Amino acid sequence: MNGQIGVYVCECGPNIKDRIDIDKVLEDISSLENVKVAKRFPLLCSNDGKKFLEEEIAKEELTHLVVAACSPREHEQTFMTVCKQAGLNPYLFQLINIREQCAWMIPDKEQATAKAIQYIRAGIQRVAFHRPLEPKEIDSIPDVCVIGGGISGLETSLSLAGKDRRVYLVEKTDSLGGMAGKLSKLLPYQGSELSSVEAKIKQAQDNANIEIFTSSEVSDVRGFLGNFDITISSHGESSEARKIQAGAVVVTTGFGLYDPGNDSQYGLGQIDNVITALEFEEMLGKDKLLLKSGKPPKSVALIHCIGRKELGYCSKVCCLYSIKFAHRIKDMSSDMDVTELYMDLCLPHKSDQAYFDEAKEKGIRFIRSGEDVLVKNKGTQIEVEYDRDGQKDSITVDMVVLAPAMVPSEGTTALAEMLNIPLDKTGFFKEIHEILDPISTPIEGVYIAGCAVGPRNIPESIVQSQAASGKILSSLIPGKKIKPEVKVSEIREDFCTGCQTCLSICFYGAISYDPIKDVSVVNEVICRGCGSCVGSCPSGAIRSKHFTYPQLYREVLEALR
Amino acid sequence: MNSTQKDDKSEGKAGKILPAEDGITSTIITFLKKSLEEKQLEAVMMPSKIPNTEAWTWLLLQDESLLASCNPLPPVMTVQGGKALSNVTKHGDLHEKVAAVMRPCEVQAAVELLKLKQIDLDNIYLISVDCPGAMPLQDYMADPEKTTKAFEEAFSTWGENESVRPVCQICHQFSLPLPQQSAPSDNSPPKNEGKFPAADLHIGLIGGDGTNVFLIPATAKGKELLDKLDLSAEDSMANWESKVEEIRERKFNKRKAADAEWQAKTEGVDNLAAVFDDCINCHNCKSACPVCYCQQCYFDSQLLQFSPESYLGRAEKRGALRFPLDTLLFHVGRMSHMALSCVSCGACEDACPMSIPVGQVFTMMGNKTQDYFAYTPGLDRNEPLPLQIFKEDEFGEVETPREGAEAPAEETEKNV
């Protein structure tokens, strides 16, 4: 091996110096054949330290650099930058952790020293097999494609659109606004009226940097962060496909409503005057609260939690809007009898409890009815049977309003497949981490926001839309180049039989199949270097650029000597 | 290349009966000839004897006269049929309608290769034949005449024949899998349960007493071919079906016994090493195996090249180190890569120069691992390979709770 490896041990102030016999380490390391020089330095991450390393690389004509110091999480990048500045490929470098993994956890100095030597020797063996890797830079397109023109889509588009950034807003139906647009009145404490959704629609339409496609769908997505090729197809006779390019995609496809079916316990579609919340909204919007007979009802039952048991999750907003309905009914006619039947009450926000108390004060009855609610015909009225603490009870009303659960909107599965993003058990789009990363997907550049991710209310959707926009604004800067992962996988064509096992394993969709050459191909821009494909290939045709077999084997062999 | 074929299974078990006046082989050849003449097929692939020799090979033919030396069931399996078909369609469709006449395990291998994208079955009619087994290749090479005669006897003794290869003696996939509605039980052979069958057409010999050959369509494609040929005589296959079931039950029980036997024989490293003691690492088993498809086997690659110092170190640790190295690693490694797709064809055992019972050991491992994943290789084109799909809820029983973690509390009134 023609390598000239330089090994530098950092004293790290007292951290390493006091706990490891550095001179002993240097003595041992210097005796190794391929080590040109082994020195110590007080604090390598300091400006002096970095300068020292840069000078050493040049002076000693080092081909590889090994630094024994702290954790790579601390200073791997620091020293890689030093290499770059010294003209040494930054991947011909290895940082050995003798602080967190030696000095800080082994009290006995002799033991700690011995272990440090073992680690450093192992690292030297590994680094000898490193290959120079070239980081890539690719141009990115700052434009964004937003799929779904409801409140989330509108908010996202308005936050993103600008002189240097176009937004393509694609909406399946013929109008913008989504479900929020169908509401007659937003909850009082949420501020202004219906006009806020209308205002946003108008803002979007007036914005020259937002191109709106209604009655259209995204029919094909190819590419990766910064470089998506998207086909938008429109419905109808002149169904032309329009191809656009975008750097990011935000999925804001909203939700649908659970349909309990025609022979369910709720009588929907069977019994007159049993309607859904959406239908009720429409009535309220026209200010006409009437039964099928044309007369106004005298009593209304609002049943919450439709589908909660079947689907296994709470839809969060139905309690609030059902209480809203109750308030509206009472406001229209104070002697109307209003009863709310629920499994559990969901009142999480600041003003919700007070709203609920007010409802009770207005005489609206709340009954915790459990799961087994049965809606039956009773002459011209409706009987609602329920179970309370083992005892059967019932009320008789003129009208029943069902609050159905939120379900993923139609086309979610197809869209997920197209974008190669996962769905969770409930069928909504799956965020990377429910708590810590709620709007990202495994595919870089593809974000999800609003009810497409799961039941949430309008303020939450707005926040998520702004979050997605924020992520895009800070990462997809016009003119900025994207630096994809360098330590990716690569496939040796001659050894690949095109069985596509790696393709089916790849979580990130980074592998595609070339039918002409009959091999799989790694897209080095999308690849995150996780190595799953390397493990899956039975023949070893695919390998990691920075975790090659010789590198790992030599390191482990030396460590176990 | 298609990854899966979308097709329905044919309903019921109606077929055609062909009287076999000139013997089974010539009846089948005549049927194929007719198909070629009427242009329902453009080529046929089946085993053929090489003129002036005792050797068998696969022949892909358009010229009908070449059918004269062909035989759907030669006494030996030389190159595994699935592998042979892959050799000519690995890089795409031939764009000619080809009937490939093979033993059932060869059809299964072809289907596994389809899932592995190493074969193209568009325009291929897979035709399987009731198979009495195959004779050990070594026996045939030593005395072709005697072995051929013994093979012919196998057609009358069918499920009870002990001169065929050991893996054939315990093979319960020797015929067309029958779709059944009943749930599988431990003591009976697994039913096909209406899955997409591997073959398009099946040639039934069992229950025909040598005087009749049954042509049974298994897919719509197969039925179409059969219908187009306008053959006379249509009858129910009840006789064939019941006889096949009977033999299948017997063989399935034999298979279970063999699995138990081999499991005991190979339990623990010492026993396993003893079985593979004679192995010279020629890798013939890997080369003959139809589902070993890697361009370069991992165990032939440079990834397993180490320094002399490490070899010496290993030798010193034990006092002696056998060469070539890592014999067991090769076998166990190969097993871990392909056992789920093992169709128990026995090509490996035939190819072994040291007569190691590779096929029998791998069959046992294949059976066990396939049961574990409830997977049957080559049976259903739409059944995905277990190693290529992820199921979140799987093998919960092997997940042990982390140390210190409490077991889930029992539900009480208070908790709820």
Place this chain on the structure above:
Amino acid sequence: MSKAVKIQQSTEDGLRSFFESLLQNKTVKGIFTLRKTNDEGGISYALITDAEDLKNAVPLYPQMPTNAGKILSDFTLLEPIQEPVAAVLRPCELRAFTELVKRNHGNLDNVLLISLTCGGVLSLKSLRGGNGTKDLSSYWESVGKAELAPNIRETCNTCVQFIPQNADMVIATVGQKDMNKECTIFATTPKGEDYAQAAPGSTVSEEMENEKTQALMDKRSEQKATSLETFKNNQSGLKALIKTFAPCLGCHGCRQVCPICLCHLCDFDSKTLEYQPVNVRSELNQKGGLKVPPGNIFFHLGRMSHMAVSCVSCGMCSDVCPVNIPVATLFSTVGDALEKVFEYVPGRSLDEPVPEGTYKEQEFVEIGEQ
């Protein structure tokens, strides 16, 4: 005249004693030789580092489970061995190793090469199962009498290279009628002489090649001539080749075990030579039929053109063939002819370059003139 050590023990015991002293004196770190894996059979090459384990060593067992030259090549492929190791290998295995070293696929540093005058090896097929318990008396009797031994590989029967070249030490077996009492090890290089000092025996001067070895040489030459005649009459020409390779499965086992075949990925296993649908269709349409898998004869002729000039006639290829094709006889015969044309003997000398890699301006002029 050559220096030799005579140990007053049976040849095999004498060897074990010699190896024991080598290990115990720490003159070598390990002995590479044939070894029994257990009492029931199973012979394989092994690197023995513990003197205690030498009781399992069977250095002269007439079996070649793998060509030792190939193993030594794998052993020293990445780097030379840093510590001395003694290796016992047959003349053809040593020649194979030499050929590999010439191609940069092995290193001779620190290897003490011990070979033997070789009576041949029994075919693998005759040794399947329970090897260690086989009755070898008739074999050793023939070897002692310098006669053709029964049941040995076809290529052993026609081998005239059974006296090793380039070994440091040579164990005498052919023509040695007192092998059960005496062990004779020739030291044929200064290095060999050096190591011989560790042998527990007396030094003598003897001729390695004598009338006995000559007698076997004559018999083998005769066999070789007959074999060549048979080949010329029955096996040459395309028709004959087709018949010979008719049963071939395309398993490429012959290539796998061949010591000279060193390619990491053989051309004939690579994608280059795989049939595309257009190739299949065109052959099918032109000839009406196509043997599947195709390219059978092409593989063999191709392999021949790549390695026959270095073929050491070890016979591993025939032994692993599942369908008993006499690959070794064929390749050996053609190899001999090729070697004559180039005046090249594989393994004769490290300094003799491989014909493919050398250019001589004046060569095969007669072909050009035609």
